[in-house]
Amino acid sequence: MAHDEPIAAIATAVLSKRFNHLVALDRVTLTVAQGTIFGLLGPNGAGKSTAIKILTTLLDASDGLARVAGFDVAKDPVEVRRRIGYVPQLLSADGALTAIENLNLSARLYGLRGKTRAARVRDALAFAGLEDLGDRLVRTYSGGMIRRLEIAQATLHVPEVLFLDEPTIGLDPVARRTVWDKLLELRQRNGMAILITTHDMEEAEVLCDELGILHQGRLVVTGKPEELKAGVGPAATLEDVFAHYSGAVLESGGNYREIRESRSAMRRLG
Numbered sequence: 001m002a003h004d005e006p007i008a009a010i011a012t013a014v015l016s017k018r019f020n021h022l023v024a025l026d027r028v029t030l031t032v033a034q035g036t037i038f039g040l041l042g043p044n045g046a047g048k049s050t051a052i053k054i055l056t057t058l059l060d061a062s063d064g065l066a067r068v069a070g071f072d073v074a075k076d077p078v079e080v081r082r083r084i085g086y087v088p089q090l091l092s093a094d095g096a097l098t099a100i101e102n103l104n105l106s107a108r109l110y111g112l113r114g115k116t117r118a119a120r121v122r123d124a125l126a127f128a129g130l131e132d133l134g135d136r137l138v139r140t141y142s143g144g145m146i147r148r149l150e151i152a153q154a155t156l157h158v159p160e161v162l163f164l165d166e167p168t169i170g171l172d173p174v175a176r177r178t179v180w181d182k183l184l185e186l187r188q189r190n191g192m193a194i195l196i197t198t199h200d201m202e203e204a205e206v207l208c209d210e211l212g213i214l215h216q217g218r219l220v221v222t223g224k225p226e227e228l229k230a231g232v233g234p235a236a237t238l239e240d241v242f243a244h245y246s247g248a249v250l251e252s253g254g255n256y257r258e259i260r261e262s263r264s265a266m267r268r269l270g
């Protein structure tokens with residue numbers, strides 16, 4: 001490998017995870033370049049969340065290697081954590097606090113202080129489009145506003161790689177599009193690499209530069225949306241690609257169990 005080759009945002013080699021006898025991730029080898037928005041697709045139980053948890057240092061792999069922003073997740077987890085942001089599947093903002101309080105809390109956790117902290121919180125509030133609502137309790141926000149706040153919280157320290165687990169599940173089409181715009185803005189402004197999991201084929205097509213399909217823990221294909229479609233057939237849609245590689249057909253709107261879970265989390269906040 002040439003010395004001046006840029007460090008990959010994410011690089012895994014034969015990464016595996018077993019839960020007792022269940023193989024949740026099976027020898028996954030993947031590279032995501034800096035500045036790429038990568039969409040990880042796959043039916044329920046395919047291993048998407050497990051992959052994100054290993055890459056964000058929340059879970060140990062059973063075998064194989066994973067490097068994020070150039071650091072080994074097993075050997076240098078603290079260095080990895082400094083360089084990543086993570087928006088989990090269930091809501092993470094605190095509904096009993098205001099947006100400004102939530103942002104200040106995250107900023108403290110990232111070790112930001114004084115004027116830098118105040119400036120970052122101000123910028124983050126503007127980024128989330130919540131300047132006029134920063135003093136309101138988050139439980140009064142819509143789902144889209146909460147998601148924008150969570151993305152702002154997860155990027156206060158300007159990470160090199162941002163992970164989002166089903167970022168737009170349960171959002172209406174307008175709110176969903178606003179979240180896409182925010183992610184595109186982060187990529188454009190900071191060259192951030194972004195890895196999302198999704199069941200939403202429109203999201204995969206419109207937002208993602210590259211896709212990977214996980215099926216029973218195995219990464220069965222990766223490529224740009226256009227390449228994947230062309231590989232399946234002349235008039236193939238991404239739904240066809242998904243069905244071809246995973247044998248699964250998506251119900252419209254994605255997975256219902258998850259939508260129910262995210263809605264019940266929103267109810268808890270409200």
Ligand SMILES: Nc1ncnc2c1ncn2[C@@H]1O[C@H](COP(=O)(O)OP(=O)(O)OP(=O)(O)O)[C@@H](O)[C@H]1O
Pocket residue numbers: 019022023024042043044045046047048049050051
């Ligand atoms: N802590 C755990 N203990 C045992 N099994 C687990 C654990 N976490 C995940 N699994 C199993 O590992 C497999 C992969 O789960 P994972 O949550 O990564 O899938 P996913 O692709 O994210 O699915 P979904 O789309 O439903 O979120 C599933 O069979 C799941 O039941």
